Every structure is written in structure tokens, then in C-alpha cells.
Amino acid sequence: MKQLLKLIAALPYSLPGKPAPVKDVIAMQQDLKFNGLPTLPEDFVRFLHHVNTLNYDGLFIFGINSRSYFLDILSENLRLDLTQKENILILGYDEFEYLAYCAPHACYQIIDKDTLEVVETYADLTAAMKYLLKADDDEHL
Amino acid sequence: MKKKQKKPFCDTGLGKDLAHMIILPIALKASSHSHRSRFRDNSVQLYERLRCLKDSLRTLIIGDTSETSPAYRSKLQSKILTEKLILNIVSGRRADILKNIEQIMQSEGINFVERHQSPISPEERYVIKCDFNGIPHSPKNLSPFYQNFLLQPSRSSAYPPQNYKLQNLPDWKIYRQFPNFKNNEYKLRVALSEKGIPPQMLSSLNAYDIMHLFSHYYKKHKIYPPETSKVKFIKFFISHHEQAFRTYLNNSRPVIIEALKNKGINISDHPKSDDYRNFVESSIRLMKEKGTVPPLFNIHHKIPVKDSNDPDKLSRINSPQNLCLIMECPYHTMMHLFDTNSKGDTIFDRKVKRVELPQDMIFFGGFRSEACIYHNYSLDYQKNLHLLIAKVTGKRK
Numbered sequence A: 001m002k003q004l005l006k007l008i009a010a011l012p013y014s015l016p017g018k019p020a021p022v023k024d025v026i027a028m029q030q031d032l033k034f035n036g037l038p039t040l041p042e043d044f045v046r047f048l049h050h051v052n053t054l055n056y057d058g059l060f061i062f063g064i065n066s067r068s069y070f071l072d073i074l075s076e077n078l079r080l081d082l083t084q085k086e087n088i089l090i091l092g093y094d095e096f097e098y099l100a101y102c103a104p105h106a107c108y109q110i111i112d113k114d115t116l117e118v119v120e121t122y123a124d125l126t127a128a129m130k131y132l133l134k135a136d137d138d139e140h141l
Numbered sequence B: 001m002k003k004k005q006k007k008p009f010c011d012t013g014l015g016k017d018l019a020h021m022i023i024l025p026i027a028l029k030a031s032s033h034s035h036r037s038r039f040r041d042n043s044v045q046l047y048e049r050l051r052c053l054k055d056s057l058r059t060l061i062i063g064d065t066s067e068t069s070p071a072y073r074s075k076l077q078s079k080i081l082t083e084k085l086i087l088n089i090v091s092g093r094r095a096d097i098l099k100n101i102e103q104i105m106q107s108e109g110i111n112f113v114e115r116h117q118s119p120i121s122p123e124e125r126y127v128i129k130c131d132f133n134g135i136p137h138s139p140k141n142l143s144p145f146y147q148n149f150l151l152q153p154s155r156s157s158a159y160p161p162q163n164y165k166l167q168n169l170p171d172w173k174i175y176r177q178f179p180n181f182k183n184n185e186y187k188l189r190v191a192l193s194e195k196g197i198p199p200q201m202l203s204s205l206n207a208y209d210i211m212h213l214f215s216h217y218y219k220k221h222k223i224y225p226p227e228t229s230k231v232k233f234i235k236f237f238i239s240h241h242e243q244a245f246r247t248y249l250n251n252s253r254p255v256i257i258e259a260l261k262n263k264g265i266n267i268s269d270h271p272k273s274d275d276y277r278n279f280v281e282s283s284i285r286l287m288k289e290k291g292t293v294p295p296l297f298n299i300h301h302k303i304p305v306k307d308s309n310d311p312d313k314l315s316r317i318n319s320p321q322n323l324c325l326i327m328e329c330p331y332h333t334m335m336h337l338f339d340t341n342s343k344g345d346t347i348f349d350r351k352v353k354r355v356e357l358p359q360d361m362i363f364f365g366g367f368r369s370e371a372c373i374y375h376n377y378s379l380d381y382q383k384n385l386h387l388l389i390a391k392v393t394g395k396r397k
Helices: A002-009 A022-034 A042-048 A073-080 A125-132 A135-139 B002-011 B013-032 B035-062 B070-074 B076-091 B094-107 B122-133 B144-151 B185-195 B199-204 B207-220 B229-251 B253-262 B275-290 B314-318 B328-335 B381-396
Strands: A054-056 A059-061 A088-093 A097-102 A107-112 A118-122 B112-116 B297-301 B323-327 B351-355 B361-364 B372-374
Touching: A002 A125, A022 A073, A042 A125, A073 A088, A088 A107, A097 A125, A107 A125, A118 A125, B122 B207, B122 B229, B122 B314, B144 B199, B185 B207, B229 B253, B229 B275, B229 B297, B229 B314, B229 B323, B229 B361, B229 B372, B229 B381, B253 B275, B297 B328, B323 B328, B328 B351
Parallel strands: B323 B361
Antiparallel strands: A054 A059, A059 A088, A088 A097, A097 A107, A107 A118, B112 B351, B297 B323, B361 B372
16 A cells, blocks of 8 residues: 555646545445445555545546545446446546456456456556556556 | 544544444444435435536536526526436436436537447457557466467577568557557567567467567667557647647636535635646646646547447547547546446447547537637648657657
């Protein structure tokens, strides 16, 4: 998680949202459960306590946003209304892919927006975010 | 007693995680035992969220025109439709919602096109994506031949680069349509040579292997990969329309500040505050220097990637004429509302409705004409492109 936060802090002008308070996270978990969606994984909750919503270079990571449906985990998932919504929770997207949490396998998935095929699978949030932020590509440069 | 437990968790960063782990299971357990009360609470919360959605849609339909203007009065019809839409949203009837949105947008002069998708192969889609977003660090789906080859100990290059006839590489016909790959044909030959792949085995390589070779080459030689189509488009846009974009951002100050606030970012609305000016300047500077998509915006493909039609003209999908900078919420979201409408069908017989944007539109900031920016591509386009390339390569040197 430290690595991920360091990576986000290094992004130029990424404007991360303010950390989500505990009571909002609990309310969100209850809302998700009530709406038949998987609850937030532990490392994503930890992420929300530091960075609540992120928007950088066409990448949008959801959070808890009670002011608008935009980037709000529950509203966005209800809006997207994808199949298997009881197993898959969408946590963000870019122009081509969704970042999703697959509850049955407790892993993060990169899902193609059009075909809904799983492109990549990651055990933790940091690795999935590194893929989306193309951090690996820059490491060698 | 409860307050005493919660307070320290909220005060320390680490405590929040503990709070989540301890309080959440209790809260969830409690909620599962009280359906009636949860239903009531949740309905209110959900309604509040939908109300926000409604407000966003209302802004979308009515725009930020003054309520007393004739333009507003002429849109009363749309407003009535909006009310109907709200009712449908609250009652959760998705099909009705989409139908109403379509009606509203058509009453605003927005055209829809409905057509069967002409799906492209996963390989074609992959190359389009990499051309747009950049070369991935570790491509997956490598061919068995290439995977086996990677497992073998590295060998000295036995074949010179010129021995590789890329026409024997089946998926190269996809790559060569994109200037970013076509112009680096020699680098691929060098990568093949460095890996020691026998030239007669080129036909065994797939599109993912080629991307791996490119990725490995750039990593090994520590050189920057070519600029992606996304970066090129943003730089192209800002180099031609900086003033128009700046004017849009200044005219849309209240809307952008509100959008940032909705995202949880507080930017001062005070006229003397430098917050908004800094936001505009930082966004434009990053667009110019790095080709970064500005916050709250995204790039929209006018002809969608999944509907590329002509397999021999794949690169046009990522060409500036097919791209449009657009405000993500609500406009880009609205453009893609119909995408998942036909879920459950196979991709081959899926019919998708799309909002049709004009070919010369390069920026979409709202349904009012003054909120959009157009680019005349036909007017000395080649000259502009050459100038841009010269400028970019000159800078890099």
C-alpha cells in the first residue's frame, strides 16, 4: 500500500479526493450488500482511507462520493449494471478497461469494457493499479 | 460507550483500518437481522444518490442557461421529459430510463445511430489498445512457441536483423497499419535478432509475442517507446486550440468548480483566489508537456473500437479525426449509456445505439455550440501534421 500511495503522490496533478471517513465506508459496505453487490475488499478500504477517488490521465478510480453519482462505487455499479454483479464489483475504469474486484476469487481483475473478458488478474490492489497507471512501463526508463 | 470506541479509530490513520475490520462485520451482522429498518435507511440513501444523478441529468438537459432566458423556456418540453425520467430512475426501470434519455437527447438535436457491430478480433483490439494507451510491461497470451523460447537460456544472436521478412509474421499486417509500429519495423527486427528467433519460425509468433518483443526491446535499450495516440492527440489538440480551451475553462468556471467539489476536491470559488487559475494552468501545462488528459475529462472514440468495420483501416480508430476530448461526467457517461443495453446477446448480433458526433468536432464540453471546439482537418491537415511531428521530434532531440 505504501508503494501505491508513493506512486500516486508522484503523479503530476492527479487531484486525489479527500480520505473517506470510517462511517462512510461502513455505510457504503452496507449499501453494497443491500444492493446485492460484493463488499469492498480490505486493501481497497485501506486505499480509500488515504485516497478517495482518483482521476489521472483518463483513469477514473471510484470512491465514496455522497455528493454525486460520479465516481461513487455504488452508483457507478448500479449504473453500469453488468452481468454477474453479485460477484464482480467495478472499482474504476479507463477508456478500454474496468478495474474490478472478483469476490469469489478474492482478486483484482482488469476486464475489457467491450467483450467483458478478463485481461489480467492480480492478487492485490497495488499490482492492478500499477498496470493501470503504467507504472511498470516507466520503471525501466 | 459506543462513542468512546469510535473516536480513537477516527483520529488515527491506522485506527481507521482497525475500525473497518472490527466495526464492519458487526454492522453487517446487525443489518442482516433488521431488514425492515435497513430497507428504510437504504432507500433514503439510494434515493439521495439517485437525486444527485437526476440533478446531473437536469444540468445535462437544461445546461447552465439562466432560468429566465427564452432558451430555458423553449426547453420546458425537455424538462417534462426529465421529470418522467426521474420517476423511472427512482422506480429502477432501466429500459424506460434509456428510452427517455434518448427522447430527451433527440429533442436537444442529438442524433443517434443504431447499427450492428462489426466486431474485430482480440488481436486487432489489443493492438489498437496498445497504440492508444502504450506498450504494456508484460503482455499475456504469448504463443506456446514463444513461451518455450523464453524459457530457454539466452543465446547470442545468430541471425542478422535484415534476415527477418516481416511479411511472414501473420499479425504484422495489423501492426503495420499503425505508424507507431510501422515506423519501428527495424527495432522489431533487431529484437527478433537479439532473441535469436529463427527467421523460418516467424509464422509461429502471434500479436502478443510481437508486443512482448517491442516491450523487451525498449526496456533493454532503455529508450522511450514512441508517443501513444492518446498523447499525440492531446498535444495536437492543445497546440491548435489552447486559446479556445482556455476560454471554455474560464467560461465554465462554476461548472468545473462544482464538478471538482462533487469529486471531493475543494477549489475556492472566490474571484481573487488563485485555486482555479492554478487548476487551469496546471492542466494546460501537463497537456502541452506530457500529453496528459486533463482532470474531469476523457477521450471519446467517435467510431467505437468495437465497431471498426474495415480491418484494413484500423489505425483510423486512433486518428485525431476519430477522437474527441470530452467532459467525463455527465457527457461521456451519457454517450456510453446504451453500450450495455444489449447485454446477454453475443457480440456478433449486438445492435448498439451511439450518439453521433460530427467528424470535425475535437472537443465536446456540452450541448451548446459555444461549448464545443471544431477542427478543420481538411485544411492543410498534412502540413499541420508535419509541423507537429517536426516540433515533437525536435523537442525530443
